[in-house]
Amino acid sequence: MADPRWLDDDEQETxxxxxxxxxxxxxxxxxxxxxxxxxxxxxxxILAMLSExxxxxxxxxxxxxxxxxxxxxxxxxxxxxEAAGWVRRSKHPTDRRTTIAELTDAGLDVLVEAAPGHVAxxxxxxxxxxxxxxxxxxxxxxxxxxxxLDPRHEAPCARGDG
Numbered sequence: 688m689a690d691p692r693w694l695d696d697d698e699q700e701t702x703x704x705x706x707x708x709x710x711x712x713x714x715x716x717x718x719x720x721x722x723x724x725x726x727x728x729x730x731x732x733i734l735a736m737l738s739e740x741x742x743x744x745x746x747x748x749x750x751x752x753x754x755x756x757x758x759x760x761x762x763x764x765x766x767x768x769e770a771a772g773w774v775r776r777s778k779h780p781t782d783r784r785t786t787i788a789e790l791t792d793a794g795l796d797v798l799v800e801a802a803p804g805h806v807a808x809x810x811x812x813x814x815x816x817x818x819x820x821x822x823x824x825x826x827x828x829x830x831x832x833x834x835x836l837d838p839r840h841e842a843p844c845a846r847g848d849g
Contacts (some may be wrong), residue, residue, distance in 0.1 A: 712812055719808040724801035729754075731805060732763055733797045737790035744789035748780065756836075765766060773797055 694780055717728040724731070736753045738744050745753065751761045768774040773794030779785035786848060790798070814822060 715812055716805065716808055720801060720805055724797065724803065726797070729764055730754075730768060730773075731798070731801060733761070734790060734794055735802075737774065737788060738795060738798055742789070743795065744787050747776075747786045747788055750788050750847045768794065771797075788800060 697748065705822055720726055720728050720731050730827065732754050733750065735743060736750060740749075747758065750756075750765075751758050754761065756764070765776065769776060771794075773791055775789045775791050775823070777787050777789065779787055817825065
């Protein structure tokens with residue numbers, strides 16, 4: 688077995704800055720949404736991705752792909768969203784094996800109410816500390832990383848999970 692390519696000092700510092708920044712950002716977004724809207728960030732992203740779909744509906748497979756979730760984890764989250772009355776599930780009209788998740792009017796209302804505070808928190812922690820040039824460079828770096836992690840990903844990140 689070949690020796691590993693250890694990280695040099697700059698790489699180690701970059702790795703740790705990324706690790707802690709991503710963890711703390713996710714925790715801050717989750718905390719804000721829990722406090723202001725009573726939902727975790729994961730649920731907000733699911734609602735946002737449904738809101739952007741034609742007819743506010745996606746198959747569970749499509750939804751799992753767009754939110755980068757396992758089918759079982761997504762199913763658990765959608766169970767909770769359905770219990771809250773924010774999402775409705777139904778069978779596909781021509782393929783009974785396929786389940787469709789649809790954002791309800793109540794779910795859309797919750798999303799619309801949660802969005803301003805969420806966007807303000809994203810802006811405060813992610814965009815306000817950066818210049819426009821830094822933000823654009825950061826976006827290009829993230830696209831390169833996303834392309835490495837998910838080669839099927841072609842489109843820019845969806846606007847609703849911001």
